[in-house]
Every structure is written in structure tokens, then in C-alpha cells.
Amino acid sequence: MLSHWLTEAGLSPDDAQPALEGDTRADICIVGGGYAGLWTALRLKERDPSIDIAIVEKGLCGSGASGRNGGFVLSWWAKFGSLCKFCPSDEAVRLARASADAVGEIGRFCADNGIDAHFRGDGWLWAATSESQVGSWTALLDTLERHQEHPFERWEPETVQRRSGSARNMAGVFEPTAASVQPAMLAQGLRRAALAKDVRIYERTPMMSLHRGRPPKVVTPRGIVTAEKVVVVMNTWATMFPELRRTIVVVASDVVATQPMPERLAAAGWTDGMCISDSRTLVNYYRPTMDGRIAFGTGGGRLSFGNRVGERYDGPSPRAREIEGFFRHIYPGFSDVPIATHWTGPIDRSLSGLPFFGRLDGRDDLLYGLGFSGNGVGPTSVGGRILASLALGAKDEWSACGLVRDDVGLFPREPVRYVGGRMVIAANRRKERLEDEGRTPGPLTVRLAGLAPAGLVPVKGVDAPAAKA
Numbered sequence: 217m218l219s220h221w222l223t224e225a226g227l228s229p230d231d232a233q234p235a236l237e238g239d240t241r242a243d244i245c246i247v248g249g250g251y252a253g254l255w256t257a258l259r260l261k262e263r264d265p266s267i268d269i270a271i272v273e274k275g276l277c278g279s280g281a282s283g284r285n286g287g288f289v290l291s292w293w294a295k296f297g298s299l300c301k302f303c304p305s306d307e308a309v310r311l312a313r314a315s316a317d318a319v320g321e322i323g324r325f326c327a328d329n330g331i332d333a334h335f336r337g338d339g340w341l342w343a344a345t346s347e348s349q350v351g352s353w354t355a356l357l358d359t360l361e362r363h364q365e366h367p368f369e370r371w372e373p374e375t376v377q378r379r380s381g382s383a384r385n386m387a388g389v390f391e392p393t394a395a396s397v398q399p400a401m402l403a404q405g406l407r408r409a410a411l412a413k414d415v416r417i418y419e420r421t422p423m424m425s426l427h428r429g430r431p432p433k434v435v436t437p438r439g440i441v442t443a444e445k446v447v448v449v450m451n452t453w454a455t456m457f458p459e460l461r462r463t464i465v466v467v468a469s470d471v472v473a474t475q476p477m478p479e480r481l482a483a484a485g486w487t488d489g490m491c492i493s494d495s496r497t498l499v500n501y502y503r504p505t506m507d508g509r510i511a512f513g514t515g516g517g518r519l520s521f522g523n524r525v526g527e528r529y530d531g532p533s534p535r536a537r538e539i540e541g542f543f544r545h546i547y548p549g550f551s552d553v554p555i556a557t558h559w560t561g562p563i564d565r566s567l568s569g570l571p572f573f574g575r576l577d578g579r580d581d582l583l584y585g586l587g588f589s590g591n592g593v594g595p596t597s598v599g600g601r602i603l604a605s606l607a608l609g610a611k612d613e614w615s616a617c618g619l620v621r622d623d624v625g626l627f628p629r630e631p632v633r634y635v636g637g638r639m640v641i642a643a644n645r646r647k648e649r650l651e652d653e654g655r656t657p658g659p660l661t662v663r664l665a666g667l668a669p670a671g672l673v674p675v676k677g678v679d680a681p682a683a684k685a
């Protein structure tokens with residue numbers, strides 16, 4: 217089953233680019249045709265239109281997370297504390313600013329290339345939906361103030377409630393630079409733009425193995441791509457590489473979408489495309505669509521033993537009832553609006569909550585980008601710049617940036633990772649349910665819940681931003 221976005225975008229196997237048949241050569245072979253792969257190709261072409269690029273995609277471009285996400289186009293300002301943990305603060309500021317600039321650039325890219333991806337620059341509300349979440353942003357905003365950065369507006373509770381269409385959003389701060397998109401239409405548009413620049417795209421062409429000879433070879437069922445450089449941007453599927461397997465946790469995120477109800481949204485006061493998330497670790501995220509639905513998602517879904525990404529990260533959501541419950545709790549005024557559809561998808565959660573870029577075996581011709589951690593719609597465009605610089609061998613602010621690093625934190629080995637991960641998720645569910653009920657979770661639950669890797673937003677009292685000089 218395709219996500220609602222893919223269906224709405226009209227993505228059809230009939231329109232697939234031909235699969236690779238026979239052997240071929242390319243200057244650069246990109247494995248993975250999601251946003252990260254497509255942006256990397258486009259950034260490379262911007263810098264050198266003569267480069268011969270082949271993208272190898274196991275399904276259709278955008279059929280991974282890029283065609284199924286919530287459509288929030290966010291910066292890294294909410295992750296500034298995490299950036300500061302491994303970057304000097306001026307570099308953290310530069311990267312966060314670049315990620316904020318990327319939001320507007322995506323809007324302009326769509327406009328300039330005739331891509332109708334429903335881009336709406338109506339901002340992001342970081343909200344609290346229980347008393348215990350109120351002030352989750354305080355430590356971060358204080359740190360940002362010290363750096364004289366003011367990406368967030370502090371809203372009065374009354375404004376939060378009025379603009380978000382529900383009193384359950386009881387407090388919050390607002391980032392005006394954020395935007396929303398129809399995710400699959402953005403992926404399709406990037407694919408069209410890449411094809412227009414003579415990027416070769418082989419769809420329904422899975423890489424079976426990567427031969428690490430010189431030059432490297434990408435082996436697919438009916439042909440081999442021999443390339444000067446290979447760029448691996450396979451999201452969770454990159455765990456097929458043993459050296460990357462422990463750098464992320466594969467975890468599902470799930471989305472439900474209501475029937476269209478534009479008049480009801482208008483009556484509730486949620487009149488623009490503003491995105492909203494609450495301050496949970498297992499975050500709820502919600503926004504209106506162009507046709508007046510609410511798309512409502514929740515993080516912290518299915519884990520898999522050994523980080524294997526099978527079909528269980530595809531198709532309908534196994535948690536649709538639970539997520540519908542969160543939606544009805546936050547929006548009791550829409551209790552009669554039916555859920556029309558739901559789906560699931562995989563997230564590549566890194567320990568820091570930020571992506572990382574590097575070289576397989578330390579080789580300049582085998583590059584990768586991974587770990588967007590549920591915040592990739594905007595940041596993959598920055599990732600494309602980083603990977604383009606690495607692939608071109610350029611010595612610049614992208615190839616030398618703080619996200620290109622060898623010291624990526626590793627998750628524990630199995631079975632500790634899987635068993636521990638499930639315990640941490642269960643503790644967070646318990647903690648957040650009790651907090652919704654106005655109750656205080658016990659110290660053991662809080663301690664266990666606090667072991668979760670950094671999420672979309674810092675967790676109050678657990679992930680307070682630290683600035684490195």
C-alpha cells in the first residue's frame with residue numbers, strides 16, 4: 217500500500233524509469249533515490265553540469281521515507297544543543313543557519329522549476345500538550361539568546377490555542393522560517409529536475425552488493441555500475457553495511473490522515489499550513505494538508521532486531537488506532553471526523569538526532585550520508601551540498617563541516633540494543649501517558665525514558681543544550 221502522499225502525487229510503477237540492463241560506467245553512482253540522493257545529484261550538477269551521474273533506486277524515487285513523511289520542512293535550530301555537543305559554537309550556528317536557509321531555498325527551487333509540492337511557509341509551532349511539557353524549549357532558547365540567535369517567537373498561551381485550533385496545545389514557541397510540503401510531490405519534482413539535467417535514474421534496480429575494488433562497482437540484478445565515486449544515501453537500508461549497522465536505530469514513524477474538512481479547520485482557527493509538534497520524546501506531529509485534512513503522525517514505532525528493514529516498515533500502520541487516539545485527545549473538536557488512511561515508514565535515528573557524513577573504509581571514493589533522524593525534508597538539501605563537496609574532493613565549508621565525522625556514537629550490540637530499545641520506548645509511553653493524565657511518573661520510569669536518543673526536540677531536563685567553546 218502506498219502512502220496517501222504517493223497516491224495523491226500519482227506515483228505509478230508505469231512511469232518508472234527503466235531498470236538497469238547490462239553494465240555501464242558513471243563518474244558518480246548514487247545509491248538511493250530519496251531526497252538525499254536526488255539533492256546530491258542536483259547539487260553536483262549545479263557545480264559541474266558535465267558530471268555523468270547514475271542513480272540506482274530499488275523501487276521508485278520517493279518510495280522510501282521521502283514519499284511518506286509528515287511534510288514538515290524544519291531547520292536544525294531545535295537541535296542546536298545537539299550540534300553544540302560536537303561542533304564549536306560558531307560552526308553550530310553556521311549549520312543551523314544553513315538549515316534554516318534551506319527551507320526558503322526549497323520553496324524557491326520549487327517555484328523556479330515548476331514543482332507544485334504544496335510548499336507553504338507558514339512556520340512551525342513547538343507546543344506543549346501537557347503541563348509537564350511546558351517550557352521544554354526554555355533551556356534551548358536561553359542558549360540561543362547567549363549566541364544572539366532568535367529563531368523562535370515566544371507565543372502567549374492564548375495565541376497558541378487560537379492559532380492551533382485546540383486548547384490542548386496549551387503553550388509553545390513558534391519558528392516562522394519553517395514550512396510544509398506534500399512530501400511525495402517534492403520527491404517527484406526533484407526527480408523530474410534531475411532527469412532534466414541528464415541524471416540517469418535506474419528505478420526498480422536494487423544494489424545487491426558494493427564491490428570495493430578500485431574503481432568501485434555497484435552490483436544490481438541485471439547490470440553493474442562502475443563509477444569513480446559511489447555515494448550511499450539509503451536511509452535505514454544502509455544498515456546492510458556492517459560498519460554502519462550500529463550507528464542508527466531503525467524505528468518506525470506512523471501517520472494517519474483524516475477525511476478533508478477545510479470548513480471545520482477554518483472554523484477552529486487553524487487557517488494556514490502551520491506545522492505543530494508536541495514536546496514528547498515519542499513526538500506527535502500534525503499539520504493541515506492543502507485539501508483540508510489533518511495529517512497526524514507519531515514517532516517511536518516499531519523497532520527491529522538487528523536493525524533489519526523488512527516489509528514491516530511499509531504499508532498500513534500497525535498503530536493506527538493508537539495514533540488516532542492521540543489525535544482525538546489533542547483535537548476533541550474533530551472527534552466525529554473519520555480517519556481516511558494511514559501508513560508507516562522507517563526512520564534512521566542516530567544517537568545525536570543529527571545526520572552524519574563520511575567515508576566507508578576511510579576511502580574518498582565511497583561516501584555516505586545517514587541519520588537524518590526524522591528531520592530530513594529540509595536538511596537533506598544541506599546534506600546534498602555536503603555530499604557533493606565530498607564527491608568532488610572540494611576543500612570547503614561543506615566537506616569540512618562539523619557533520620562530516622568519524623566519531624559517530626554507536627548503539628549497543630544485539631540483543632541489548634533491541635531489548636533495551638523496547639524498554640526505553642515502553643518507559644516513554646508510560647511516562648507520557650501519566651503526564652497526559654496529570655500524574656507524575658516514578659523515578660525509574662523517568663530514568664529509563666531519559667535513555668532515548670535525542671529526538672525532534674530536546675527533552676525537558678534530559679537533553680539540555682550544552683555549548684562547546
Ligand SMILES: Cc1cc2nc3c(=O)[nH]c(=O)nc-3n(C[C@H](O)[C@H](O)[C@H](O)COP(=O)(O)OP(=O)(O)OC[C@H]3O[C@@H](n4cnc5c(N)ncnc54)[C@H](O)[C@@H]3O)c2cc1C
Pocket residue numbers: 247248249250251252253272273274275276277278279280281282283284285286287288289290421422423424449450451452453454469470471501513560561562563588589590591592593594595596
Ligand atoms: C512516517 C515518517 C514521517 C516523517 N516526517 C518527517 C517530517 O515531517 N519532516 C522531516 O523533516 N522528516 C520527516 N521524516 C524523515 C524524512 O522523511 C527522511 O529523513 C528523509 O526522507 C530521508 O531521505 P533519504 O533520501 O535519506 O531517505 P529515503 O527517502 O528513504 O531514500 C532512501 C532510498 O534508498 C532506496 N534504497 C534502499 N535500499 C536500496 C538498495 N539496496 N539499492 C538501491 N536503492 C535502495 C530506498 O528505496 C529509498 O528510496 C519522516 C519519516 C517518516 C518515515
